[in-house]
Amino acid sequence: MARKRITPGKIRLTEVAKLAGVSPITASRFFRNPEALSVGKRARVESAAKELGYVPNLAARALASQRTEVIGVLIPSLTNNVFADVLRGIYDALDGSRYSIQLANTRYSILQEERLLRLFLAQKPAGLIVTGINQTADSRVIMESVDCPIVQIMEIGPAPVDMMIGFSHFDAGRAAIAHLLDQGYRRIGFLGARMDPRVQRRLEGYRSAMTEAGLFDERLIVTTAVPTSMTLGGTLFADLLAKAPDIEAVFCVNDDLALGALFECKRRHMVVPDQMAIVGFNDLEFMASSVPTLTSVRTNRYEMGRNAAMMVLETLAGRRPAEPVVDLGFSVMERQSSTRRV
Amino acid sequence: MARKRITPGKIRLTEVAKLAGVSPITASRFFRNPEALSVGKRARVESAAKELGYVPNLAARALASQRTEVIGVLIPSLTNNVFADVLRGIYDALDGSRYSIQLANTRYSILQEERLLRLFLAQKPAGLIVTGINQTADSRVIMESVDCPIVQIMEIGPAPVDMMIGFSHFDAGRAAIAHLLDQGYRRIGFLGARMDPRVQRRLEGYRSAMTEAGLFDERLIVTTAVPTSMTLGGTLFADLLAKAPDIEAVFCVNDDLALGALFECKRRHMVVPDQMAIVGFNDLEFMASSVPTLTSVRTNRYEMGRNAAMMVLETLAGRRPAEPVVDLGFSVMERQSSTRRV
DNA sequence: CAACGGCTTGGTAGCGCTGTCAATATCAGT
DNA sequence: ACTGATATTGACAGCGCTACCAAGCCGTTG
Numbered sequence: 001m002a003r004k005r006i007t008p009g010k011i012r013l014t015e016v017a018k019l020a021g022v023s024p025i026t027a028s029r030f031f032r033n034p035e036a037l038s039v040g041k042r043a044r045v046e047s048a049a050k051e052l053g054y055v056p057n058l059a060a061r062a063l064a065s066q067r068t069e070v071i072g073v074l075i076p077s078l079t080n081n082v083f084a085d086v087l088r089g090i091y092d093a094l095d096g097s098r099y100s101i102q103l104a105n106t107r108y109s110i111l112q113e114e115r116l117l118r119l120f121l122a123q124k125p126a127g128l129i130v131t132g133i134n135q136t137a138d139s140r141v142i143m144e145s146v147d148c149p150i151v152q153i154m155e156i157g158p159a160p161v162d163m164m165i166g167f168s169h170f171d172a173g174r175a176a177i178a179h180l181l182d183q184g185y186r187r188i189g190f191l192g193a194r195m196d197p198r199v200q201r202r203l204e205g206y207r208s209a210m211t212e213a214g215l216f217d218e219r220l221i222v223t224t225a226v227p228t229s230m231t232l233g234g235t236l237f238a239d240l241l242a243k244a245p246d247i248e249a250v251f252c253v254n255d256d257l258a259l260g261a262l263f264e265c266k267r268r269h270m271v272v273p274d275q276m277a278i279v280g281f282n283d284l285e286f287m288a289s290s291v292p293t294l295t296s297v298r299t300n301r302y303e304m305g306r307n308a309a310m311m312v313l314e315t316l317a318g319r320r321p322a323e324p325v326v327d328l329g330f331s332v333m334e335r336q337s338s339t340r341r342v
Numbered sequence: 343m344a345r346k347r348i349t350p351g352k353i354r355l356t357e358v359a360k361l362a363g364v365s366p367i368t369a370s371r372f373f374r375n376p377e378a379l380s381v382g383k384r385a386r387v388e389s390a391a392k393e394l395g396y397v398p399n400l401a402a403r404a405l406a407s408q409r410t411e412v413i414g415v416l417i418p419s420l421t422n423n424v425f426a427d428v429l430r431g432i433y434d435a436l437d438g439s440r441y442s443i444q445l446a447n448t449r450y451s452i453l454q455e456e457r458l459l460r461l462f463l464a465q466k467p468a469g470l471i472v473t474g475i476n477q478t479a480d481s482r483v484i485m486e487s488v489d490c491p492i493v494q495i496m497e498i499g500p501a502p503v504d505m506m507i508g509f510s511h512f513d514a515g516r517a518a519i520a521h522l523l524d525q526g527y528r529r530i531g532f533l534g535a536r537m538d539p540r541v542q543r544r545l546e547g548y549r550s551a552m553t554e555a556g557l558f559d560e561r562l563i564v565t566t567a568v569p570t571s572m573t574l575g576g577t578l579f580a581d582l583l584a585k586a587p588d589i590e591a592v593f594c595v596n597d598d599l600a601l602g603a604l605f606e607c608k609r610r611h612m613v614v615p616d617q618m619a620i621v622g623f624n625d626l627e628f629m630a631s632s633v634p635t636l637t638s639v640r641t642n643r644y645e646m647g648r649n650a651a652m653m654v655l656e657t658l659a660g661r662r663p664a665e666p667v668v669d670l671g672f673s674v675m676e677r678q679s680s681t682r683r684v
Numbered sequence: 685c686a687a688c689g690g691c692t693t694g695g696t697a698g699c700g701c702t703g704t705c706a707a708t709a710t711c712a713g714t
Numbered sequence: 715a716c717t718g719a720t721a722t723t724g725a726c727a728g729c730g731c732t733a734c735c736a737a738g739c740c741g742t743t744g
Contacts (some may be wrong), residue, residue: 059404060700122400231626266633286572289609402730
């Protein structure tokens with residue numbers, strides 16, 4: 001004999017079936033589709049499974065059925081609060097379903113993303129949720145070859161691999177500037193960190209709005225590839241002031257930078273918004289409770305995650321969403337930090 | 343025939359072996375332990391795999407080998423920045439290893455935790471990282487029956503299931519109060535949200551230190567089961583002021599509350615620290631860049647996650663850590679918000 | 685020169701479950 | 715009573731990989 005059975009006491013489906021007096025396949029059906037069984041057998045299998053403390057072997061199930069109940073999620077950062085909200089939405093939507101989540105962190109690298117995508121392939125995921133629309137060509141090939149629902153989240157754009165949910169970062173950037181212009185600000189600076197594709201599109205929105213208003217000036221822009229933080233917000237804002245001392249307002253590419261800028265203003269005894277207006281992005285919870293309260297562009301992160309997961313779920317259930325691309329929009333939350341100049 | 347082969351074009355290990363001119367088992371060894379092969383065969387298998395674009399089937403591997411390369415991680419919250427840092431540490435430590443992470447969210451419920459633990463069982467994880475030391479009795483039974491390394495993180499206590507890494511929240515709470523007492527503050531309030539077991543132990547530390555100093559007063563404590571947020575920090579602080587208008591300082595059970603309290607002070611035109619000292623907990627990045635800078639108890643969250651994962655890895659590699667319980671300690675970062683009263 | 689031991693390689697038989705299809709039981713309608 | 719349709723159940727084989735053991739190969743040793 002090539003291999004001796006090393007698991008004498010282990011409870012397999014066969015044991016459950018034996019105790020319940022049914023065939024293994026019937027017991028198997030009990031776990032996957034109980035309605036298909038007669039009431040009597042259903043009860044017998046159920047009590048047998050409970051009595052033996054049966055735990056199904058997922059690997060065997062996956063091998064035999066050629067699919068898993070794992071939904072792969074690719075996000076670029078674990079630290080960024082934005083993705084925490086998205087994740088919460090995903091987890092909430094999947095809660096109670098039989099699907100579980102396999103989370104992977106791309107660290108904002110599309111090469112890393114491609115590697116992780118390959119890794120997911122080996123798991124035959126039931127569905128995939130990936131961040132953004134800037135995948136490598138190879139990543140796209142992989143995604144197109146995987147036979148499972150895929151949702152790209154965080155932004156929308158042309159040519160979805162499968163489904164898509166998000167909003168236009170370009171438009172959102174434009175809207176933030178439109179608000180400031182509307183409030184009478186003219187010299188409006190831009191603060192950006194990380195500069196991932198979505199941030200760059202917000203910058204494009206800024207550039208477009210400013211150019212249109214005849215106010216564009218390269219010196220108003222300060223960016224860095226460094227990951228964002230509140231401390232960085234202060235530093236970048238100081239840099240911006242050095243480059244363009246006459247600015248009246250600043251659009252920060254996220255809320256951490258905005259709060260950092262606010263504190264830098266405090267440090268310099270500049271009054272917000274009288275001497276400096278501040279607008280952030282994402283509308284994290286704290287923006288409404290700072291002093292002064294901070295204007296921000298609200299993005300529907302939780303809903304994005306939740307809906308993305310639900311779109312995968314619906315597709316798996318055979319009810320494919322009518323609209324594969326969903327624009328969740330955004331809204332400029334106008335608060336004290338950017339009220340009209342006098 | 344019971345089942346016809348439905349995968350005519352799929353690349354299995356057999357195909358790779360055939361192309362490389364070796365037996366399947368030799369090809370298998372290439373992927374698990376390349377050193378065992380002769381140099382020639384190693385190269386042949388490698389190029390064959392690459393040529394065919396072979397992706398191993400993890401389910402089959404798991405079924406045949408009776409184990410997986412998945413490490414289960416149970417944390418109570420995705421939103422809380424504290425766990426984002428822990429997770430980052432875990433992901434960093436596992437990066438480059440062959441292990442992947444299965445993350446599950448207990449939502450601060452030990453019943454949910456037990457359910458998820460059962461779910462993990464079915465996956466035969468290679469290791470387990472769980473938060474805290476307050477598991478249900480059944481959870482403990484499950485954990486003790488699983489044959490894999492387990493690390494309890496975030497705090498230390500008696501009777502580890504297997505390994506443990508964290509610090510004493512009781513001592514940390516005491517240390518925060520000791521610092522305030524040392525700076526001359528006497529009427530010190532306590533602000534707590536969520537009130538999970540670790541927060542309660544911080545409260546015990548507060549109670550112990552205050553009692554010891556002969557300063558304990560039940561009216562100085564304001565807590566809620568509501569999840570923490572900056573806004574809540576402002577609200578709770580207002581409640582505390584209503585109950586005890588004469589307080590001189592406040593110890594907030596986390597940094598969000600502390601920043602919320604700071605803004606509430608601003609709103610009330612109370613000068614920090616002259617009229618009100620504030621101490622937070624965790625020392626998130628923003629504590630050092632607010633105005634005034636905020637004192638906080640630094641906890642080594644990233645290291646906790648990283649070391650926990652490394653402990654699992656080491657155990658899996660057969661090098662069991664000499665010390666199964668690791669105290670990572672904490673440090674009170676003294677900043678402007680709690681400098682000595684005049 | 686036979687015996688030995690280390691290294692590499694292969695054969696065999698499953699791991700535990702489920703897809704497929706056939707068989708049987710049940711029931712309504714004529 | 716018989717037919718056909720539907721609901722339930724079971725037999726069989728195999729999903730793709732690896733554990734176990736055995737065999738082959740080689741150089742070394744007494």
